[in-house]
Amino acid sequence: MSVPQAIFWVMAVLAVLGGLGVVASRQPIRSVLSLVAVMLSLSVIFLELSAQFVFAVQVIVYAGAVMVLFLFVVALLGPMRERPTTHLRFQWGLSILVAVVFGGFVYALLQGVGFRAPEANVAIDTLGTVEQIGTGLFTTYLYPFELTSILLLVAAVGAIYLSRGGRTASEVHRREEEEDRSA
Amino acid sequence: MPDYGQIQVGSGTLDARLVLGLAVVLFVLGAVGVLIRRNPIVILVCIELMLNAANLTLIMFAAQLHNLEGQLFTLMTMTVAAAEAVVGLAILVDIFRVRDVDDVDQLSELRG
Secondary structure (H helix, E strand, O other), X not given: OOHHHHHHHHHHHHHHHHHHHHHHXXXXXXXXXXXXXXXXXXXXXXXXXXXXXXXXXXXXXXXXHHHHHHHHHHXXXXXXXXXXXXXXXXXXXXXXXXXXXXXXXXXXXXXXXXXXOOOOOOOHHHOOOHHHHHHHHHOOOHHHHHHHHHHHHHHHHHHHHHHOOOOOHHHHHHHHHHXXXXX | OOOOOEEEEOOEEEEHHHHHHHHHHHHHHHHHHHHHOOOHHHHHHHHHHHHHHHHHHHXXXXXXXXXOHHHHHHHHHHHXXXXXXXXXXXXXXXXXXXXXXXXXXXXXXXOO
């Protein structure tokens, strides 16, 4: 077994253990921290697959920013434990069915799968560098890139509106003034 | 006919089927988590797990085909995932402001 394969196996085992932790943890904070472990081990596999820039984005934005947001919300809402429930027990059987069917489907797919030949004129050594990603994002894929920025803007505005409890800024301001006066 | 499923990684190679298998395992774990867990935060976390598994397949095919588009699309997916997490968590915080929910089945007001 070569070194890249050994690294892949270690990271794959870590990712699957983390995934089990996400699903099986009783406390939400352990689920979130397990997901951070999954993301970090996946980022190493991204690096092996010559995706340097995506590796950096995965560590900084995903494992860094998005997961901190999750941790922040878990800390804000306090500890929650799941109680055993009597209804919807059939979802356990359903989930096992989904797992078996999906796994068997993909196993059958992998038995006869043939891979297309890679593009000959592109060297894998220079694939995924910041230069290539930047050229791709700002030339061919400029419009999708700009659309994702608009999506982020819409999400930010929506999140601010929701976290105000559906009130506008002037309403929040007026209520704060009334509370100041009554205090 | 050569086996194009072997991705060149540094000095060695990596079988694309192994990476696909890992992605499948992670995706199924996420799907099972969405089905059996009842805490809304954990359900959001499981959705992120499934998105990560999808990202892994995109990156793998980008390396296998020597084609950058998979990596560019992964960046878009990450943006969408971030937006989804932000809006989902904001909705959750807004719900928790009104009452405590430890089971998504308690949130059934929108049922027709």
